[in-house]
Amino acid sequence: MTAVIEAEGLTKYYGPRRGLEDVDLSVAPGEVFGYLGPNGAGKTTTIRLLLDFIRPTRGRVSVLGENPRTGVAARRRIGYLPGELMFEGREKVRDLLTFFADARGGVPARRIQDLAERFELDLSRTIRSLSKGNKQKVGLVQAFMHEPELLILDEPTSGLDPLMQQEFLDMVRAARIAGQTVFMSSHVLAEVQQAADRVGIVRAGRLVAVEKVESLGKRAVRRVEVHFATPVVAADFVDLRGVSDVHVEGTVLRCTVDGQLDALVKALAQHTVVDLISAEPDLEETFLGYYYDNEESSRVA
């Protein structure tokens, strides 16, 4: 099957500054692809290249089988949520959405109404009176409303409260079931894990890893901090399966656990445990774990 998004050696320099370099990427029809990276990694640059808002310094990209530069017809088949919404007008939300709907060849009013209800968005408000989160909802409604073949979403959950983030993820899952393809950027691994089939990790302008979400889940790396009633020694914990970065200061143990907690929990049980804190690592830590431990399997295919 032809890829919906295909990039080869995609590179963008802003003057001497690297925005993106040598990105090879292929997103299959019906796939939900999460594009993860810290601030300034190159996510927005990639998305702008896909939409021909900027042109590559070198390399090539095709979207829905077309070169974004010439494939104007393909644009209607795309729903796009920009990272920064420029909605400011005095008009009502309903009027703005109707305007977008008409530009895409028409969308049933009922569909707009349903999406607005889902997101608890008041269509009778004026655009400029909306909070950041509500503007984000307008952006999402306009991206989804014409049921495009491809959704390109730049930081879609930014500004949404947790309930609305879940609503959004439900919509992505529904889009996937309907056979739509989704390319979404994020800097939050947890949210992408809930909806995506694969995750690409971009860092300093390079796509450093592409992983199936299932395999990410299996490698749950955690930071663990344990407080004991009496002092402990590091030697009790250093050789345990999955445990690394062991540091002991008096009655406090800090370490990293990759995979099951079982071996650590059994060793802890030899002491009196006062408190145990287990935190998911941030994106960078998870990804570094992959990149260095699993380099041969993770490089982009």
Ligand SMILES: Nc1ncnc2c1ncn2[C@@H]1O[C@H](COP(=O)(O)OP(=O)(O)OP(=O)(O)O)[C@@H](O)[C@H]1O
């Ligand atoms: N118009 C521009 N002119 C110069 N440099 C730019 C421009 N746009 C982006 N860059 C640089 O390119 C790099 C990638 O930026 P990009 O906006 O693509 O990152 P991002 O992953 O989307 O980050 P964020 O999460 O902060 O939006 C950064 O170093 C950024 O400073």
